[in-house]
Amino acid sequence: AQSVTQLDSQVPVFEEAPVELRCNYSSSVSVYLFWYVQYPNQGLQLLLKYLSGSTLVKGINGFEAEFNKSQTSFHLRKPSVHISDTAEYFCAVITGFQKLVFGTGTRLLVSP
Amino acid sequence: DVKVTQSSRYLVKRTGEKVFLECVQDMDHENMFWYRQDPGLGLRLIYFSYDVKMKEKGDIPEGYSVSREKKERFSLILESASTNQTSMYLCASSLLSFDRDRVEKLFFGSGTQLSVL
Numbered sequence: 744a745q746s747v748t749q750l751d752s753q754v755p756v757f758e759e760a761p762v763e764l765r766c767n768y769s770s771s772v773s774v775y776l777f778w779y780v781q782y783p784n785q786g787l788q789l790l791l792k793y794l795s796g797s798t799l800v801k802g803i804n805g806f807e808a809e810f811n812k813s814q815t816s817f818h819l820r821k822p823s824v825h826i827s828d829t830a831e832y833f834c835a836v837i838t839g840f841q842k843l844v845f846g847t848g849t850r851l852l853v854s855p
Numbered sequence: 856d857v858k859v860t861q862s863s864r865y866l867v868k869r870t871g872e873k874v875f876l877e878c879v880q881d882m883d884h885e886n887m888f889w890y891r892q893d894p895g896l897g898l899r900l901i902y903f904s905y906d907v908k909m910k911e912k913g914d915i916p917e918g919y920s921v922s923r924e925k926k927e928r929f930s931l932i933l934e935s936a937s938t939n940q941t942s943m944y945l946c947a948s949s950l951l952s953f954d955r956d957r958v959e960k961l962f963f964g965s966g967t968q969l970s971v972l
Binding site: 749752777779784785786787788789792833840841842843844845846847848 | 859886890895896897898899900903905913914945947949951952960961962963964965966
């Protein structure tokens with residue numbers, strides 16, 4: 744079954760610095776990947792998704808992710824973070840009919 | 856504006872009680888899901904439903920059941936609550952897609968923090 748691994752449970756960063764949140768997926772013939780964000784006391788929202796086509800995917804709020812088949816990775820990046828980006832970020836993969844499996848999450852902490 | 860509403864934000868129950876968590880969506884979505892979220896474990900799928908009266912087990916269905924009598928409502932039932940079911944419960948919904956290239960995004964509710972004492 745498909746799965747994703749988020750090795751970093753927490754990533755502290757200063758405001759306006761770049762950030763990368765790592766996600767690795769289990770190898771498969773085809774894979775469909777997502778990044779969701781959860782702001783404090785809220786449900787999850789879709790940031791971006793990769794289904795096929797261009798390996799660089801742009802999402803909302805200035806985030807982007809790159810699908811790398813050789814490294815089985817789908818890392819999330821932002822060139823300059825804001826305080827408001829403080830949240831928990833989840834990588835996810837389609838694992839069956841209509842089913843998503845989520846990673847364990849990475850908490851991004853942005854300090855002034 | 857699309858909306859997934861979970862009936863309670865916080866809930867405190869005693870061991871052995873029967874607990875109902877309710878979720879309502881107003882988007883006419885076919886799919887509805889129940890996840891639990893625990894620190895260090897992320898989100899784990901408990902049950903999902905892709906139609907009225909249809910249900911499928913997720914990855915951790917033990918100790919839970921579900922009910923989908925109407926399209927807009929999906930209930931999670933803890934038949935006899937236990938302390939290890941203390942968790943954040945998240946409901947989500949999405950459109951049904953038979954084409955994997957058109958996987959629809961999930962819309963989430965704000966969650967119900969359940970404490971079982």
